Amino acid sequence: MKMSNSIKDIIIVIILSILGGIFKILGGLLGNSKSVFVDAMTSIANTISILLIYKYFRMSLEPPDRDHLYGHHRLALGGSISTLLLYSFVGGIILLDIVEGLGTTYTVYIYAPIFATLGMAPYLIGIAISRRIGGSAILYARFTVIELIEGLTTVFASLGGVFVSYIIDFVGAIALASYLFIELVKSFREILSLVSDEAPKEIVEKVRESIEKYGVEFDKIRIRRIVEDVYHGDIVLKLPPNTDIETAHRIADSIENDLKKNLGIDVTIHIEPNEGNGNW
Numbered sequence: 662m663k664m665s666n667s668i669k670d671i672i673i674v675i676i677l678s679i680l681g682g683i684f685k686i687l688g689g690l691l692g693n694s695k696s697v698f699v700d701a702m703t704s705i706a707n708t709i710s711i712l713l714i715y716k717y718f719r720m721s722l723e724p725p726d727r728d729h730l731y732g733h734h735r736l737a738l739g740g741s742i743s744t745l746l747l748y749s750f751v752g753g754i755i756l757l758d759i760v761e762g763l764g765t766t767y768t769v770y771i772y773a774p775i776f777a778t779l780g781m782a783p784y785l786i787g788i789a790i791s792r793r794i795g796g797s798a799i800l801y802a803r804f805t806v807i808e809l810i811e812g813l814t815t816v817f818a819s820l821g822g823v824f825v826s827y828i829i830d831f832v833g834a835i836a837l838a839s840y841l842f843i844e845l846v847k848s849f850r851e852i853l854s855l856v857s858d859e860a861p862k863e864i865v866e867k868v869r870e871s872i873e874k875y876g877v878e879f880d881k882i883r884i885r886r887i888v889e890d891v892y893h894g895d896i897v898l899k900l901p902p903n904t905d906i907e908t909a910h911r912i913a914d915s916i917e918n919d920l921k922k923n924l925g926i927d928v929t930i931h932i933e934p935n936e937g938n939g940n941w
């Protein structure tokens with residue numbers, strides 16, 4: 662019962678953000694405001710990208726199968742890649758609109774701030790609902806707070822456009838577009854960091870500490886981040902040459918379980934005889 666309620670809530674939140682986007686589009690078109698138009702475009706990209714982030718996140722939780730022997734963790738990248746694509750696409754449209762506006766004057770109508778204000782209401786309700794759902798919906802709330810800040814910027818820029826000068830509206834549009842490009846760079850870096858097999862120093866350090874706790878030596882530690890807090894790696898342990906296979910296995914097993922349980926790291930351990938300390 663609780664499950665179906667939260668799905669209903671999620672659908673309501675999505676419909677609300679689409680509604681907010683529609684209000685903003687109307688504001689952009691009827692009010693002839695570039696800042697409201699930019700905001701409308703980013704809102705739509707935002708809504709679709711949240712949907713895709715959610716979709717790929719769900720897919721990434723699937724257990725290993727025949728074609729993904731390590732699991733599906735990196736499918737979560739589908740969300741960041743989609744964001745990158747959507748924001749780039751929308752960024753192109755926005756850039757075109759801004760370039761077109763350079764050197765021309767235009768009139769902003771009162772519809773622009775009115776619809777921009779109306780467009781904020783669905784997001785406010787959406788954030789309130791997301792907070793109630795909790796869990797990954799909090800992520801949506803965080804994204805959407807930015808949407809509200811953009812909304813406020815738009816309301817003031819278009820108000821200035823109506824009552825003072827179209828230039829204020831135009832500057833607002835440029836400011837929002839710049840923010841979109843910052844988001845683009847952030848998304849790109851996130852993807853690059855994950856596909857480059859980064860290993861945070863503190864994680865490697867913790868792995869080293871875990872191994873040393875067992876009083877054994879190691880030759881090599883390799884760890885790489887798969888997604889957020891999922892890591893894979895391999896370790897080469899050096900054990901005295903007279904260690905029996907059962908003891909060696911027990912040590913390797915303990916270290917593997919330890920790393921899995923405490924740090925969420927999946928390692929494979931290879932064992933080598935420690936020639937230096939051997940008693941042949």
Ligand SMILES: [Zn+2]
Pocket residue numbers: 725726727728729733
């Ligand atoms: Zn698969």
